[in-house]
Amino acid sequence: MYPENYKYTKEHEWILVEGDTGTIGITDHAQHELGDIVYVDLPKAGAAVEEGKAFGSVESVKAVSDIYSPVNGEVIESNGDLAGAPEKLNADPHGAAWLVKVKLSDLSQIGGLMSAADYQAYLGE
Amino acid sequence: MDSAAAVLRKTPLNAVHRASGAKMVDFGGWDMPVQYTGILDEHATVRNNVGLFDVSHMGEIEVRGPQALALVNWVSCNDAAKLQIGQAHYSGLILEGGGFVDDILVHKFADDHFFLCVNASNQDKDFAHIVEQNLFDATVENIGPTLSQIAVQGPRAVETLQKLTATALAPIKYYWFTTGEVSGVPATIARTGYTGEDGFEIYVPNSEAPRLWNELLAAGEEFGIKPAGLGARNTLRLEAAMALYGHEINDELNPLEAGLSWIVKLNKGEFLGKAKLEEIKAAGLKRKLCGFKMMGRGIGRDGYEIQVDGAKAGWVTSGGPGPTVNMNIGMCYLPVEKANTGQPIQVMIRNQAVDAEVIATPFYKRAK
Numbered sequence: 001m002y003p004e005n006y007k008y009t010k011e012h013e014w015i016l017v018e019g020d021t022g023t024i025g026i027t028d029h030a031q032h033e034l035g036d037i038v039y040v041d042l043p044k045a046g047a048a049v050e051e052g053k054a055f056g057s058v059e060s061v062k063a064v065s066d067i068y069s070p071v072n073g074e075v076i077e078s079n080g081d082l083a084g085a086p087e088k089l090n091a092d093p094h095g096a097a098w099l100v101k102v103k104l105s106d107l108s109q110i111g112g113l114m115s116a117a118d119y120q121a122y123l124g125e
Numbered sequence: 126m127d128s129a130a131a132v133l134r135k136t137p138l139n140a141v142h143r144a145s146g147a148k149m150v151d152f153g154g155w156d157m158p159v160q161y162t163g164i165l166d167e168h169a170t171v172r173n174n175v176g177l178f179d180v181s182h183m184g185e186i187e188v189r190g191p192q193a194l195a196l197v198n199w200v201s202c203n204d205a206a207k208l209q210i211g212q213a214h215y216s217g218l219i220l221e222g223g224g225f226v227d228d229i230l231v232h233k234f235a236d237d238h239f240f241l242c243v244n245a246s247n248q249d250k251d252f253a254h255i256v257e258q259n260l261f262d263a264t265v266e267n268i269g270p271t272l273s274q275i276a277v278q279g280p281r282a283v284e285t286l287q288k289l290t291a292t293a294l295a296p297i298k299y300y301w302f303t304t305g306e307v308s309g310v311p312a313t314i315a316r317t318g319y320t321g322e323d324g325f326e327i328y329v330p331n332s333e334a335p336r337l338w339n340e341l342l343a344a345g346e347e348f349g350i351k352p353a354g355l356g357a358r359n360t361l362r363l364e365a366a367m368a369l370y371g372h373e374i375n376d377e378l379n380p381l382e383a384g385l386s387w388i389v390k391l392n393k394g395e396f397l398g399k400a401k402l403e404e405i406k407a408a409g410l411k412r413k414l415c416g417f418k419m420m421g422r423g424i425g426r427d428g429y430e431i432q433v434d435g436a437k438a439g440w441v442t443s444g445g446p447g448p449t450v451n452m453n454i455g456m457c458y459l460p461v462e463k464a465n466t467g468q469p470i471q472v473m474i475r476n477q478a479v480d481a482e483v484i485a486t487p488f489y490k491r492a493k
Contacts, residue, residue, distance in 0.1 A: 035148070035160060035163060035164055035356070036163050036164050036165045036166075038165075038424070038446045039422075039423070039424055039446075039453075041422075041423070057475070059424055060164075061164040061165060061356060061360060061445060061446055061448075062159070062164065062356055062359075062445070063426075064424075064426060083422075
């Protein structure tokens with residue numbers, strides 16, 4: 001369910017780090033808790049993101065939820081497919097429905113995130 | 126009471142919902158299903174087929190006695206004297222200051238017997254208020270704790286319910302009701318609802334609710350019935366532009382500005398709040414409830430500020446996606462001079478002004 005090569009936050013985001021590039025999304029648990037997702041608001045390329053700060057939002061039928069960045073960096077690309085098809089976030093949150101790719105400015109921040117096993121233990125609490 | 130000590134109230138169907146995997150939420154102190162299969166799916170099911178709602182959290186108050194009508198007409202703004210036996214109407218319990226204690230349905234069972242359906246979170250307050258105002262020869266009883274209410278809503282509601290009752294349903298007109306048996310259970314069967322669709326609200330004794338729920342699901346299976354939660358109930362009523370207490374109306378908002386002047390019968394004789402409502406009407410309304418649709422990207426949510434020409438003008442009372450009308454919609458209060466169809470407005474979404482436009486309500490109206 002939760003890919004081993006991703007890192008996870010307590011706010012239910014994931015990040016896949018390859019070199020100094022991180023791909024960020026929300027977890028399956030998050031999409032399930034939100035329910036039907038109808039709107040995704042993401043920053044444009046060039047925007048700065050900061051660890052623990054909201055960089056965008058995901059809206060379900062009922063409510064808005066902020067998305068928090070796990071790391072500091074700059075947005076390289078946001079997933080344009082989601083504007084027209086936000087429901088993809090319900091279907092494939094760990095894959096095709098990634099949110100943004102960022103260029104990390106501090107790779108050491110990854111060390112503070114949860115592994116897949118830690119995250120699943122966290123969900124189980 | 127702090128949250129750790131708070132005990133949520135449960136309907137007699139609570140265990141049925143939990144067993145079916147519903148997502149439960151704290152709704153005004155009640156442990157209620159917000160969704161089963163998903164809000165969009167449940168919404169579409171009610172619009173296209175038939176959905177089943179547990180609304181047993183709603184309150185029921187009975188008013189009986191020779192002066193039952195006098196009391197009902199004193200505490201509510203619509204004219205219950207106009208009701209025939211077996212007829213119901215929408216009304217408001219109004220404060221002296223013109224605001225709402227609650228919005229209610231009044232059912233006339235007999236000249237000396239009225240049955241009020243009231244909001245779940247207001248039922249204790251409503252009962253206390255009516256008792257306090259009972260200077261008449263009437264008895265007031267809070268029968269909510271003994272009754273369950275199940276709503277069967279959607280174009281296939283008649284066919285579904287008809288399988289379980291000998292009472293002919295087709296002749297029951299909108300906002301009329303009858304008593305009969307459903308699956309052998311004594312029931313009040315009202316052709317009312319909160320979805321903008323045809324359908325019924327059925328009142329039965331608590332002990333029979335789980336069996337009836339399951340029999341309704343079985344009866345509706347061939348018509349595609351599904352249980353629907355409070356999430357879909359909200360998107361359905363929003364598309365139909367029906368008021369929700371605490372949003373479009375509250376103790377500080379009056380029925381005239383809420384677009385509910387049709388339930389205010391100023392010529393029926395004295396009633397609580399009448400003097401204030403007459404004064405408000407004579408002075409002219411300052412603000413008005415309107416519908417809007419988002420033009421820009423984003424969803425105007427409950428409580429968001431509305432601006433006109435860069436200045437604060439009002440607020441969103443309810444907002445969200447309209448799955449059937451396929452627009453992001455909402456209702457809002459605006460100054461009367463800005464409340465015309467076509468008026469450009471901006472909804473402040475997380476500190477950004479997003480374009481929207483005032484449009485006519487209801488957003489959705491079913492084909493007759």
